[in-house]
Amino acid sequence: MPAIDVKDLRKEFRVQKNREGLTGAFKDLFKREYTEVAAVKDISFTIPEGEICGYIGENGAGKSTTIKMLTGILVPTSGQLKVNGYVPYQEREKFVREIGVVFGQRSQLWWDIGVIESFQLLRKVYRVPEDQYRKRLNELVERLQLGDLLTRPVRKLSLGQRMRCELVASLLHNPSILFLDEPTIGLDIVVKTEIRDFLKMLNREHGTTILLTTHDLQDIEALCSRVIMLDDGRIIYDGGLEELKEKWSKGREIRFQFTSRPKLEELVPLTRDFPDVQWTSEDELTASMWLPHHINVSDALSRVVGAKEIRDIKIIETNTDEIVREIYKSGSAEARKHGQASGENGGSPAGQKETVPNA
Amino acid sequence: MFFHAMLFWEYLKNYAKTRLTYRADFWIEVLSDLAFQAMNLIVILIAFQHTPTLGGWTESEVVFVYGFFMVPFGIFSCFFNLWNFSDRYIVKGEMDRILTRPAYNLVQIMLENMDPPSLFGSLVGLVIMAITSAQMGMTYGFLDILVLILLVAGAVLIYFGIYTALTAIAFYSDSPTGILPLMYNIQNYGRYPVNIYNKVMRFILTWLIPFAFVGVYPAAFFLERSQTDDIRMAFLTPVVGLVFAAIGLAVWNFGVKRYRGAGS
Numbered sequence: 001m002p003a004i005d006v007k008d009l010r011k012e013f014r015v016q017k018n019r020e021g022l023t024g025a026f027k028d029l030f031k032r033e034y035t036e037v038a039a040v041k042d043i044s045f046t047i048p049e050g051e052i053c054g055y056i057g058e059n060g061a062g063k064s065t066t067i068k069m070l071t072g073i074l075v076p077t078s079g080q081l082k083v084n085g086y087v088p089y090q091e092r093e094k095f096v097r098e099i100g101v102v103f104g105q106r107s108q109l110w111w112d113i114g115v116i117e118s119f120q121l122l123r124k125v126y127r128v129p130e131d132q133y134r135k136r137l138n139e140l141v142e143r144l145q146l147g148d149l150l151t152r153p154v155r156k157l158s159l160g161q162r163m164r165c166e167l168v169a170s171l172l173h174n175p176s177i178l179f180l181d182e183p184t185i186g187l188d189i190v191v192k193t194e195i196r197d198f199l200k201m202l203n204r205e206h207g208t209t210i211l212l213t214t215h216d217l218q219d220i221e222a223l224c225s226r227v228i229m230l231d232d233g234r235i236i237y238d239g240g241l242e243e244l245k246e247k248w249s250k251g252r253e254i255r256f257q258f259t260s261r262p263k264l265e266e267l268v269p270l271t272r273d274f275p276d277v278q279w280t281s282e283d284e285l286t287a288s289m290w291l292p293h294h295i296n297v298s299d300a301l302s303r304v305v306g307a308k309e310i311r312d313i314k315i316i317e318t319n320t321d322e323i324v325r326e327i328y329k330s331g332s333a334e335a336r337k338h339g340q341a342s343g344e345n346g347g348s349p350a351g352q353k354e355t356v357p358n359a
Numbered sequence: 360m361f362f363h364a365m366l367f368w369e370y371l372k373n374y375a376k377t378r379l380t381y382r383a384d385f386w387i388e389v390l391s392d393l394a395f396q397a398m399n400l401i402v403i404l405i406a407f408q409h410t411p412t413l414g415g416w417t418e419s420e421v422v423f424v425y426g427f428f429m430v431p432f433g434i435f436s437c438f439f440n441l442w443n444f445s446d447r448y449i450v451k452g453e454m455d456r457i458l459t460r461p462a463y464n465l466v467q468i469m470l471e472n473m474d475p476p477s478l479f480g481s482l483v484g485l486v487i488m489a490i491t492s493a494q495m496g497m498t499y500g501f502l503d504i505l506v507l508i509l510l511v512a513g514a515v516l517i518y519f520g521i522y523t524a525l526t527a528i529a530f531y532s533d534s535p536t537g538i539l540p541l542m543y544n545i546q547n548y549g550r551y552p553v554n555i556y557n558k559v560m561r562f563i564l565t566w567l568i569p570f571a572f573v574g575v576y577p578a579a580f581f582l583e584r585s586q587t588d589d590i591r592m593a594f595l596t597p598v599v600g601l602v603f604a605a606i607g608l609a610v611w612n613f614g615v616k617r618y619r620g621a622g623s
Binding site: 013064065068071072073074075089092093094096097099101103106108110112113117120121124125126127 | 462
């Protein structure tokens, strides 16, 4: 049985149209007009048990709406939905005992009382037996190094400390699925790394299925074997992160630092027999060569090395941020045909610089 | 049921822990609640300076009704402190958190906002009932106590039903409505004898917004006023309570299905 099974899931919201001006407002008073806005448009996916899946997309792409449907908060407009064998919104109270939810921007802890008091209350709400609770709490506290924070009131914790406590709060009842909505938002790099390591450990040792939304692609790179990318309520990519990179990054950039000022007119002819290679001049002594994947680095390099004196060489892989930005911009994850308009395509960082195609 | 009763205890403990840090706050709240009730009582006392009876009711009787009125109202106020529901749970989206926890959502919200100082009002109400009973030479048997509990429970359910339904409007409409304060004012009519109002008003207070059942009808049972059919009405209190509570819950549950969350 898959942990999450979604088929043709759709959520529409009725939004009131506000007419312009005072007369418009007056008309609205008596007769309102509504428009149906679909936030999630017939999406389908399956997540097997024990997977860590990243759910990404621009603001307003429908990520949170999906998470809210999966956790039983919202009732879908249409489509089928099964999480842990339950239909979330129908058997909500039974269903939520087996899931953990963390909303990065909202706290589930009591503001004025010690963290441990919140945990105690959650233990009762989730009906966790005392001995199991102790064992679990000790393990989590040790892993996340919360020891001396437990008696402090939440309002006196830093964001990083609070977020670690939120994680513990959502895991006290040992859920088999954990939903995280932007768990690392606003955190410093140390806490981010700590939380990522913790989630990896959780997945490895307890087999917890994790679905997280994030805007930080490093979260995805560190954690997820799989990415689902959403745009305007539709899934535009569903698969491994590596494949996404391979499919979208079409090459790499090799940055040369020369001993004397390079001239593009001299550099371009060097790689004349590789028509896809592009040269860009960076500054006084540096120039970059953009190389598609089908050309070996050694081949291209040997042409330059023989002809010019080089002080330094750097090979730059396209990073995920750039790839994803490109995909968001184009609104589709289906990689465009090779060799077409390469300057604007994902992977080439040369887009906004002076580019001389080698043709 | 047992589970939710246990949760009540747990939330109460947390409430106490929070409040113990702000002790002065607690007593100020109790005092201001009681001062508010005292003002109402003084209005009644002043009215009786000018007339010996009000619609055939003596001063002691009317004050007794007021005392009874305070008992269910205090209990209701303790558990139903949801006046900022729309703002906190709908606009700020805290309903999300409530819905991901394995306990009935309305119970969770009620317990989170619990206001135990209101119970002092109930206590004072009981004292007022005792004093006026003594003035009128009324005696209570064991059965009377049982009936009192039953009638108070019925009255609490009426409040609960009406205000649950009205609070649930927040699920249907984005903008906060002025209907809650309006209702809060109407409920005060229930603590005076209904026969002083005209027919339309009486009908409304009995069957549509049955606030007569939270004060005057059930209290009349103890006053043994044989000249009216108030006693029969007194025993309708639990029935009306159940009907309105059921309506309130239905509106609420339907509203939760329409909840649309907030923000991103």
